[in-house]
Amino acid sequence: MNITRSIQSLLICPLILVSTMFFGQVTKNEDESTTGIHLIIQQHTEAIFDSLVEIRRDLHQYPELAGEEVRTAAKIAEYLQNLGLEVHQHIGGNGVVAILETHRKGKKIAWRADIDALETDLPDVVAFESTNNGVRHICGHDIHTSIALGIANVLTKIKDRLNGTIYFIFQPAEENWQGAKAMIDDGLFELIDPKEIYALHLAPMPEGLIATKAENIFADYKMIKLKFAKNKDNAELSNYIKKLIHNLQNVPNDSPFWEMQTLMDSKLGLANPNTIFKDYITLNSAVTSKEKDDSINFYASMCTSDPTKLYSVLKQLKSKIKNSEFADQFIDIQFQEELTLVINDKDLTDKAVNTISAIYGNQSAINLHGIIPDGRSDDFAYFQQEIPGVYFLLGGSNYEKGILSMPHSPNFNVDENCIKTGVQYFSSLIAEKTKL
Ligand SMILES: [Zn+2]
Numbered sequence: 001m002n003i004t005r006s007i008q009s010l011l012i013c014p015l016i017l018v019s020t021m022f023f024g025q026v027t028k029n030e031d032e033s034t035t036g037i038h039l040i041i042q043q044h045t046e047a048i049f050d051s052l053v054e055i056r057r058d059l060h061q062y063p064e065l066a067g068e069e070v071r072t073a074a075k076i077a078e079y080l081q082n083l084g085l086e087v088h089q090h091i092g093g094n095g096v097v098a099i100l101e102t103h104r105k106g107k108k109i110a111w112r113a114d115i116d117a118l119e120t121d122l123p124d125v126v127a128f129e130s131t132n133n134g135v136r137h138i139c140g141h142d143i144h145t146s147i148a149l150g151i152a153n154v155l156t157k158i159k160d161r162l163n164g165t166i167y168f169i170f171q172p173a174e175e176n177w178q179g180a181k182a183m184i185d186d187g188l189f190e191l192i193d194p195k196e197i198y199a200l201h202l203a204p205m206p207e208g209l210i211a212t213k214a215e216n217i218f219a220d221y222k223m224i225k226l227k228f229a230k231n232k233d234n235a236e237l238s239n240y241i242k243k244l245i246h247n248l249q250n251v252p253n254d255s256p257f258w259e260m261q262t263l264m265d266s267k268l269g270l271a272n273p274n275t276i277f278k279d280y281i282t283l284n285s286a287v288t289s290k291e292k293d294d295s296i297n298f299y300a301s302m303c304t305s306d307p308t309k310l311y312s313v314l315k316q317l318k319s320k321i322k323n324s325e326f327a328d329q330f331i332d333i334q335f336q337e338e339l340t341l342v343i344n345d346k347d348l349t350d351k352a353v354n355t356i357s358a359i360y361g362n363q364s365a366i367n368l369h370g371i372i373p374d375g376r377s378d379d380f381a382y383f384q385q386e387i388p389g390v391y392f393l394l395g396g397s398n399y400e401k402g403i404l405s406m407p408h409s410p411n412f413n414v415d416e417n418c419i420k421t422g423v424q425y426f427s428s429l430i431a432e433k434t435k436l
């Protein structure tokens with residue numbers, strides 16, 4: 001996941017601004033959470049928490065780039081084998097799959113974690129710093145991996161109380177969008193047969209909170225290419241195209257929309273039904289042009305909350321150009337790049353939020369109302385094209401301690417307590433799922 005916009009403004013914004021946001025204290029529902037299977041889940045998570053932190057710090061010290069996750073994958077496989085699970089390695093490169101079979105009739109559920117790190121020369125902000133020069137876990141995949149191992153451990157512990165089959169998918173190469181596809185192409189879904197698939201990603205919300213949304217959670221991005229026959233002087237055409245594209249944007253330049261902290265604002269942010277982060281279409285960067293021998297191409301990167309909207313935009317642009325003085329020069333308009341979106345299954349999303357809220361309290365899991373404008377999605381989207389599933393955002397920030405878990409930001413840091421939260425919430429969710 002890559003959230004890049006306004007990183008600079010975020011870094012200079014005082015943390016006090018974000019600490020006043022809507023996502024407040026997490027209160028747990030003692031009655032539900034301290035009974036039966038969920039009590040065992042919490043107790044066992046507590047018991048292994050320190051060891052999961054140790055694993056996370058080890059992975060953080062030895063980060064590996066997409067496609068190079070050899071040590072990481074070996075560590076994962078060893079841990080899963082020690083749990084007694086059926087483990088398959090080298091799937092789609094460095095992918096690892098573990099199967100927890102209860103030998104009782106029931107649902108088949110998959111949990112996916114991504115395992116790769118990324119390139120950055122900026123210094124680490126933690127004591128257990130990366131020993132691999134220029135590579136760091138600043139997207140939190142070390143946390144994702146530790147949580148998934150923790151869930152595997154907890155569910156193995158309570159295996160006798162579960163039904164069906166649980167699959168753990170450790171996916172390499174998320175950062176370059178190759179890992180999910182590579183695993184699928186390498187026969188992942190011939191090896192396992194999940195009916196539902198789940199995953200999480202760290203987000204800059206406070207620790208203790210998870211959030212998701214039915215359908216798309218990230219905005220849709222498309223690069224539009226407009227092709228014209230070249231004239232001696234293309235200045236007028238260039239001005240016309242720039243104006244045309246700029247007019248598509250429905251967010252004013254002085255809107256708080258552009259400030260990253262607004263995403264979490266109590267009134268304007270993603271969690272409020274009246275959020276400003278819906279029904280928008282914006283120009284993502286400057287309109288650029290490239291001249292060829294006999295043609296001139298214009299490129300515009302557009303972003304919208306509604307994935308269907310950009311198709312009608314293309315039609316609108318076409319008809320306007322055909323009615324303009326540049327109609328004779330016009331050759332073609334098309335999308336040059338399209339993003340595969342994370343699309344959450346509505347029914348599974350609603351049920352998952354309700355299940356976790358019922359066990360861990362109303363403020364533990366929330367539904368978002370807005371669409372994140374600068375998430376660049378996640379190749380978990382390819383799994384969701386095969387199997388219905390839900391992608392969650394897991395809070396990793398602790399504003400009092402100055403910890404902000406904004407993926408890909410130079411000062412990316414995580415409150416490791418979110419490992420406990422992730423293991424507990426999602427072990428409970430899967431345990432409930434496997435009930436007949
Ligand atoms: Zn990332």
Ligand SMILES: [Zn+2]
Pocket residue numbers: 001002114139140141174201407
């Ligand atoms: Zn990521």
